[in-house]
Amino acid sequence: QQPVQSPQAVILREGEDAVINCSSSKALYSVHWYRQKHGEAPVFLMILLKGGEQKGHDKISASFNEKKQQSSLYLTASQLSYSGTYFCGTEQGNTPLVFGKGTRLSVIA
Amino acid sequence: EPEVTQTPSHQVTQMGQEVILRCVPISNHLYFYWYRQILGQKVEFLVSFYNNEISEKSEIFDDQFSVERPDGSNFTLKIRSTKLEDSAMYFCASSERVRTGRYEQYFGPGTRLTVT
Numbered sequence: 001q002q003p004v005q006s007p008q009a010v011i012l013r014e015g016e017d018a019v020i021n022c023s024s025s026k027a028l029y030s031v032h033w034y035r036q037k038h039g040e041a042p043v044f045l046m047i048l049l050k051g052g053e054q055k056g057h058d059k060i061s062a063s064f065n066e067k068k069q070q071s072s073l074y075l076t077a078s079q080l081s082y083s084g085t086y087f088c089g090t091e092q093g094n095t096p097l098v099f100g101k102g103t104r105l106s107v108i109a
Numbered sequence: 110e111p112e113v114t115q116t117p118s119h120q121v122t123q124m125g126q127e128v129i130l131r132c133v134p135i136s137n138h139l140y141f142y143w144y145r146q147i148l149g150q151k152v153e154f155l156v157s158f159y160n161n162e163i164s165e166k167s168e169i170f171d172d173q174f175s176v177e178r179p180d181g182s183n184f185t186l187k188i189r190s191t192k193l194e195d196s197a198m199y200f201c202a203s204s205e206r207v208r209t210g211r212y213e214q215y216f217g218p219g220t221r222l223t224v225t
Contacts, residue, residue, distance in 0.1 A: 041216035
Protein backbone atom coordinates (compact mmCIF):
# COMPACT_ATOMS: atom_id res chain seq x y z
CA GLN A 1 0.00 0.00 0.00
CA GLN A 2 1.30 3.40 -1.02
CA PRO A 3 2.60 5.61 1.79
CA VAL A 4 1.17 9.10 2.13
CA GLN A 5 3.56 12.03 2.05
CA SER A 6 2.95 15.51 3.33
CA PRO A 7 3.16 18.26 2.41
CA GLN A 8 2.83 17.81 -1.34
CA ALA A 9 4.99 20.86 -1.94
CA VAL A 10 6.92 23.40 0.07
CA ILE A 11 8.85 26.54 -0.74
CA LEU A 12 11.70 27.62 1.51
CA ARG A 13 14.15 30.45 1.59
CA GLU A 14 17.78 29.50 1.99
CA GLY A 15 18.56 28.79 5.61
CA GLU A 16 15.02 27.80 6.59
CA ASP A 17 14.06 24.40 7.91
CA ALA A 18 11.49 21.91 6.68
CA VAL A 19 9.98 18.62 7.75
CA ILE A 20 8.63 16.09 5.28
CA ASN A 21 6.38 13.35 6.57
CA CYS A 22 5.62 9.85 5.37
CA SER A 23 2.97 7.61 6.85
CA SER A 24 1.62 4.16 6.19
CA SER A 25 -1.41 2.22 7.31
CA LYS A 26 0.64 -0.99 7.33
CA ALA A 27 3.28 -2.19 9.79
CA LEU A 28 6.64 -1.26 8.34
CA TYR A 29 10.04 -2.88 8.43
CA SER A 30 11.89 0.03 6.89
CA VAL A 31 11.51 3.48 5.41
CA HIS A 32 13.80 4.72 2.65
CA TRP A 33 14.22 8.36 1.64
CA TYR A 34 15.34 9.48 -1.80
CA ARG A 35 15.73 12.86 -3.48
CA GLN A 36 15.16 13.29 -7.19
CA LYS A 37 16.14 16.38 -9.12
CA HIS A 38 14.30 17.14 -12.33
CA GLY A 39 15.33 14.79 -15.12
CA GLU A 40 17.64 12.78 -12.90
CA ALA A 41 17.56 9.48 -11.04
CA PRO A 42 16.48 9.23 -7.40
CA VAL A 43 19.44 9.49 -5.05
CA PHE A 44 19.55 7.60 -1.78
CA LEU A 45 19.41 9.72 1.36
CA MET A 46 18.58 7.47 4.29
CA ILE A 47 17.18 4.16 5.50
CA LEU A 48 15.42 3.82 8.83
CA LEU A 49 14.82 0.32 10.08
CA LYS A 50 12.46 -1.14 12.63
CA GLY A 51 14.39 -1.34 15.86
CA GLY A 52 16.14 1.98 15.43
CA GLU A 53 18.98 1.30 13.01
CA GLN A 54 19.65 4.07 10.54
CA LYS A 55 21.93 4.44 7.55
CA GLY A 56 22.41 7.59 5.60
CA HIS A 57 24.25 10.79 4.95
CA ASP A 58 25.65 12.79 7.84
CA LYS A 59 23.83 15.97 6.88
CA ILE A 60 20.41 14.36 6.72
CA SER A 61 18.35 13.45 9.74
CA ALA A 62 15.15 11.53 10.00
CA SER A 63 12.99 9.69 12.47
CA PHE A 64 10.84 6.57 12.37
CA ASN A 65 7.94 6.15 14.74
CA GLU A 66 7.25 2.42 14.62
CA LYS A 67 4.05 2.65 16.62
CA LYS A 68 2.51 5.18 14.28
CA GLN A 69 4.20 3.83 11.11
CA GLN A 70 5.41 7.32 10.37
CA SER A 71 8.72 8.75 9.30
CA SER A 72 9.86 12.34 9.10
CA LEU A 73 12.77 13.80 7.17
CA TYR A 74 14.33 16.91 8.67
CA LEU A 75 15.99 19.43 6.40
CA THR A 76 17.77 22.13 8.36
CA ALA A 77 19.45 25.28 7.16
CA SER A 78 18.30 24.53 3.64
CA GLN A 79 20.52 25.24 0.67
CA LEU A 80 19.61 25.80 -2.96
CA SER A 81 20.94 22.31 -3.70
CA TYR A 82 18.23 20.78 -1.51
CA SER A 83 15.62 21.57 -4.14
CA GLY A 84 14.01 18.52 -5.68
CA THR A 85 11.30 15.97 -5.08
CA TYR A 86 11.66 13.86 -1.97
CA PHE A 87 10.22 10.36 -2.06
CA CYS A 88 9.76 8.01 0.81
CA GLY A 89 9.67 4.30 0.08
CA THR A 90 8.24 1.86 2.57
CA GLU A 91 8.86 -1.81 2.96
CA GLN A 92 7.07 -4.36 5.12
CA GLY A 93 9.70 -7.07 5.26
CA ASN A 94 10.57 -9.10 2.17
CA THR A 95 8.36 -6.90 0.07
CA PRO A 96 9.26 -4.46 -2.68
CA LEU A 97 9.67 -0.80 -1.92
CA VAL A 98 6.50 1.18 -2.45
CA PHE A 99 7.10 4.87 -3.04
CA GLY A 100 4.91 7.78 -2.08
CA LYS A 101 3.88 10.47 -4.54
CA GLY A 102 6.69 12.74 -3.43
CA THR A 103 7.11 16.14 -1.83
CA ARG A 104 8.35 18.89 -4.09
CA LEU A 105 10.79 21.15 -2.28
CA SER A 106 11.87 24.45 -3.76
CA VAL A 107 14.58 26.46 -2.05
CA ILE A 108 14.89 30.05 -3.19
CA ALA A 109 17.57 32.62 -2.51
CA GLU B 110 32.52 5.75 -7.11
CA PRO B 111 30.70 2.78 -8.65
CA GLU B 112 27.44 3.57 -10.37
CA VAL B 113 24.59 1.92 -12.22
CA THR B 114 24.62 2.68 -15.93
CA GLN B 115 21.76 2.42 -18.41
CA THR B 116 21.51 2.50 -22.17
CA PRO B 117 20.10 4.04 -24.20
CA SER B 118 19.31 7.30 -22.46
CA HIS B 119 16.35 7.86 -24.76
CA GLN B 120 14.48 5.37 -26.93
CA VAL B 121 11.73 6.24 -29.36
CA THR B 122 9.70 3.38 -30.74
CA GLN B 123 6.47 2.76 -32.57
CA MET B 124 3.51 1.10 -30.90
CA GLY B 125 3.72 -2.66 -31.19
CA GLN B 126 7.48 -2.78 -31.50
CA GLU B 127 9.77 -4.61 -29.08
CA VAL B 128 12.30 -2.69 -27.03
CA ILE B 129 15.16 -3.81 -24.84
CA LEU B 130 16.44 -1.53 -22.13
CA ARG B 131 19.89 -2.28 -20.79
CA CYS B 132 21.44 -1.80 -17.40
CA VAL B 133 24.81 -2.54 -15.87
CA PRO B 134 24.38 -2.80 -12.09
CA ILE B 135 27.15 -2.09 -9.61
CA SER B 136 29.52 -5.01 -9.86
CA ASN B 137 29.31 -6.49 -6.34
CA HIS B 138 25.55 -6.02 -6.03
CA LEU B 139 23.31 -9.04 -5.99
CA TYR B 140 19.77 -7.64 -6.24
CA PHE B 141 18.52 -5.85 -9.30
CA TYR B 142 15.34 -3.90 -9.89
CA TRP B 143 13.40 -2.14 -12.59
CA TYR B 144 11.16 0.82 -11.81
CA ARG B 145 8.98 3.00 -13.99
CA GLN B 146 8.15 6.67 -13.60
CA ILE B 147 5.53 8.26 -15.77
CA LEU B 148 6.26 11.95 -16.25
CA GLY B 149 5.49 13.92 -13.11
CA GLN B 150 4.36 10.89 -11.15
CA LYS B 151 5.80 8.62 -8.52
CA VAL B 152 8.34 5.88 -8.98
CA GLU B 153 6.62 2.51 -9.46
CA PHE B 154 8.17 -0.87 -8.80
CA LEU B 155 8.14 -3.30 -11.71
CA VAL B 156 10.32 -6.28 -10.80
CA SER B 157 13.18 -7.47 -8.64
CA PHE B 158 15.71 -10.10 -9.66
CA TYR B 159 18.08 -12.24 -7.63
CA ASN B 160 20.12 -15.31 -8.39
CA ASN B 161 19.00 -15.36 -12.01
CA GLU B 162 15.31 -15.35 -11.29
CA ILE B 163 12.51 -12.95 -10.56
CA SER B 164 11.99 -12.36 -6.82
CA GLU B 165 8.91 -10.19 -6.99
CA LYS B 166 6.91 -8.45 -9.64
CA SER B 167 4.13 -5.91 -9.60
CA GLU B 168 0.81 -5.89 -11.40
CA ILE B 169 2.35 -3.65 -14.03
CA PHE B 170 4.83 -6.38 -14.95
CA ASP B 171 2.55 -8.43 -17.16
CA ASP B 172 3.33 -10.92 -19.91
CA GLN B 173 4.58 -8.14 -22.17
CA PHE B 174 7.56 -7.62 -19.88
CA SER B 175 10.54 -9.87 -19.27
CA VAL B 176 13.90 -9.49 -17.61
CA GLU B 177 17.14 -11.26 -18.21
CA ARG B 178 20.72 -11.28 -17.04
CA PRO B 179 22.35 -12.50 -20.25
CA ASP B 180 25.90 -12.33 -18.90
CA GLY B 181 27.75 -11.41 -15.75
CA SER B 182 27.24 -7.68 -16.09
CA ASN B 183 24.11 -6.76 -18.03
CA PHE B 184 20.53 -6.76 -16.79
CA THR B 185 17.85 -6.17 -19.39
CA LEU B 186 14.18 -5.28 -19.48
CA LYS B 187 12.28 -6.30 -22.60
CA ILE B 188 8.89 -4.98 -23.56
CA ARG B 189 7.52 -7.29 -26.20
CA SER B 190 4.87 -5.16 -27.88
CA THR B 191 4.95 -1.58 -26.70
CA LYS B 192 1.83 0.43 -26.01
CA LEU B 193 1.41 4.19 -25.79
CA GLU B 194 1.00 3.93 -22.03
CA ASP B 195 4.44 2.34 -21.72
CA SER B 196 5.94 5.77 -22.35
CA ALA B 197 7.85 6.59 -19.18
CA MET B 198 11.28 6.83 -17.62
CA TYR B 199 12.58 3.40 -16.72
CA PHE B 200 15.09 3.17 -13.90
CA CYS B 201 17.30 0.25 -13.10
CA ALA B 202 18.57 -0.10 -9.55
CA SER B 203 20.78 -2.47 -7.64
CA SER B 204 21.49 -3.23 -4.02
CA GLU B 205 24.28 -4.97 -2.25
CA ARG B 206 22.71 -7.83 -0.43
CA VAL B 207 19.44 -9.17 0.77
CA ARG B 208 16.19 -7.63 -0.28
CA THR B 209 14.67 -7.11 3.15
CA GLY B 210 15.00 -3.36 3.04
CA ARG B 211 18.22 -3.19 4.98
CA TYR B 212 20.28 -2.08 2.02
CA GLU B 213 19.93 1.06 -0.03
CA GLN B 214 19.19 0.85 -3.71
CA TYR B 215 21.32 2.73 -6.18
CA PHE B 216 19.49 4.00 -9.22
CA GLY B 217 20.80 4.38 -12.73
CA PRO B 218 20.20 7.56 -14.75
CA GLY B 219 17.19 6.08 -16.49
CA THR B 220 16.03 5.42 -20.04
CA ARG B 221 13.28 7.64 -21.34
CA LEU B 222 11.01 5.50 -23.49
CA THR B 223 8.69 7.27 -25.90
CA VAL B 224 6.12 5.16 -27.73
CA THR B 225 4.48 6.84 -30.72
